[in-house]
């Protein structure tokens with residue numbers, strides 16, 4: 175199988191599995207236990223915390239481990255907002271991950287106002303549009319670094335700097351789940367207060383993630399229980415998951431420059447060859463300000479679900495929009511936000527550092543073969559639907 179769905183999840187690295195195994199089989203004690211095996215397990219967590227602190231240029235105490243990117247996003251949005259009573263508002267972009275968008279919407283029922291900044295046709299937030307929504311009652315601004323569907327990178331540094339210059343007390347949350355180790359971001363330079371990461375997008379295990387919380391930023395916890403992680407995120411630590419996440423990050427950081435350059439070259443080759451060989455396509459997202467591993471192409475006149483099935487029959491797996499939306503046939507909120515309303519032929523092809531030139535050759539050959547077939551079928555399906563109506 176040619177796996178081009180790395181935006182949904184990645185294969186866990188062998189070295190990550192090896193690092194985790196010890197914490198399943200030998201050092202399996204509870205990291206809160208005071209006996210020696212417990213102290214050993216706690217050392218694994220501490221080492222992981224220090225690894226992330228080094229990679230993000232922050233302090234270890236600022237790292238809160240979570241069950242993944244979703245929990246980190248929800249903790250950031252609700253955790254910040256609920257410390258201030260309404261009237262108050264939160265501001266986010268129209269293309270945020272549902273973990274952020276739905277967390278914001280959940281606050282509406284509790285009396286908060288949600289203000290959503292539009293994006294341009296490439297999926298970029300225009301900072302002026304966003305700042306038109308921010309005022310003295312804003313508690314949080316949340317803008318993702320890279321979009322999970324179309325790969326567009328947001329002007330985080332500009333947004334953060336302007337926000338901190340004008341509203342220093344408004345918290346700035348960035349979901350960097352897709353961009354971590356793929357696009358550079360300095361939380362200090364960009365005035366970020368909270369940053370979400372997830373393990374399974376970087377060849378680590380599923381079910382692990384973190385929220386970096388700048389020292390001094392207070393949060394209302396989502397959970398209650400034991401006092402782990404200083405009560406901000408209580409619950410027995412997922413030691414193997416945390417250790418595996420840190421090992422994946424360490425490995426990824428060691429080869430980051432080569433990996434991102436190689437992925438970007440393969441991404442560009444994939445796009446160029448699709449454009450050369452298949453008529454009537456367009457790129458969704460930004461032409462240059464995009465993730466090094468993301469190509470999202472609209473194959474005009476194709477039904478995305480048919481395209482996916484035919485591609486899979488040729489041994490290529492990809493996705494239409496984000497994994498979370500794959501069961502839906504409507505364009506996702508992201509595609510709608512960039513103006514794709516009718517055509518459903520958008521395919522997301524996402525690479526990883528394991529993707530090879532041969533994978534790209536195979537994917538292009540498969541697309542060349544199936545797109546004309548799917549276009550014919552989609553026309554038939556369209557007529558059928560019309561006749562029924």
Ligand code: PLP
Pocket residue numbers: 181182241242243244245247271273318320321322349351352372373374381382383
């Ligand atoms: N944020 C973004 C941008 C994502 O792409 C994802 C995963 O699809 C998440 C958050 C959620 O992360 P997790 O799957 O670890 O809950």
